[in-house]
Amino acid sequence: xxxxxxxxxxxxxxxxxxxxxxxxxxxxxxxxxxxxxxxxxxxxxxxxxxxxxxxxxxxxxxxxxxxxxxxxxxxxxxxxxxxxxxxxxxxxxxxxxxxxxxxxxxxxxxxxx
Amino acid sequence: xxxxxxxxxxxxxxxxxxxxxxxxxxxxxxxxxxxxxxxxxxxxxxxxxxxxxxxxxxxxxxxxxxxxxxxxxxxxxxxxxxxxxxxxxxxxxxxxxxxxxxxxxxxxxxxxxxxxx
Numbered sequence: 001x002x003x004x005x006x007x008x009x010x011x012x013x014x015x016x017x018x019x020x021x022x023x024x025x026x027x028x029x030x031x032x033x034x035x036x037x038x039x040x041x042x043x044x045x046x047x048x049x050x051x052x053x054x055x056x057x058x059x060x061x062x063x064x065x066x067x068x069x070x071x072x073x074x075x076x077x078x079x080x081x082x083x084x085x086x087x088x089x090x091x092x093x094x095x096x097x098x099x100x101x102x103x104x105x106x107x108x109x110x111x112x113x
Numbered sequence: 114x115x116x117x118x119x120x121x122x123x124x125x126x127x128x129x130x131x132x133x134x135x136x137x138x139x140x141x142x143x144x145x146x147x148x149x150x151x152x153x154x155x156x157x158x159x160x161x162x163x164x165x166x167x168x169x170x171x172x173x174x175x176x177x178x179x180x181x182x183x184x185x186x187x188x189x190x191x192x193x194x195x196x197x198x199x200x201x202x203x204x205x206x207x208x209x210x211x212x213x214x215x216x217x218x219x220x221x222x223x224x225x226x227x228x229x230x
């Protein structure tokens with residue numbers, strides 16, 4: 001069974017631009033969560049989507065948003081990019097929201113210049 | 114607010130040594146705890162998941178234990194090999210989130226393990 005896939009794998013953007021990242025969960029998984037990983041802050045939860053609804057949101061500004069489609073694929077968008085948004089963005093999928101094991105994708109490395 | 118701590122931040126051991134990685138968390142009201150491995154620049158690989166009702170889980174040379182009441186978990190690696198070199202992260206899923214059961218994981222900063230040949 002194919003794992004979690006994320007596209008693109010690498011991205012370079014300029015301050016002020018916006019970016020959209022994509023995540024395809026494991027087949028049959030309906031929950032998708034997004035995390036930001038930086039050397040200083042470690043892994044921080046952005047948000048979770050389940051059945052096309054946002055279930056929970058981390059402590060990030062409104063520039064960070066996401067959505068989930070009927071096939072469970074998810075996108076996250078960051079508008080008005082700042083240098084501090086440079087990070088590895090990881091997506092995780094699980095069967096459903098709750099106590100299920102989470103499986104992570106390879107991540108998208110975003111560099112903002 | 115749940116906080117997860119992993120100390121030390123880095124560890125270097127000779128090949129063949131048995132080792133224990135520690136993880137502590139401040140709120141014992143958790144659904145489960147998961148250990149992950151991360152290779153440089155890569156995503157996370159799930160190693161072991163321990164539900165709150167369980168005391169330990171084993172997979173090959175790995176054994177993870179959970180003591181909810183003291184807010185601690187350990188990952189035991191037997192007969193370490195150079196291929197075990199990676200960053201090991203523990204993460205907990207809390208029971209006290211406003212939205213009820215959801216998938217948010219709170220991570221520690223990780224322990225970077227180096228196994229010397």
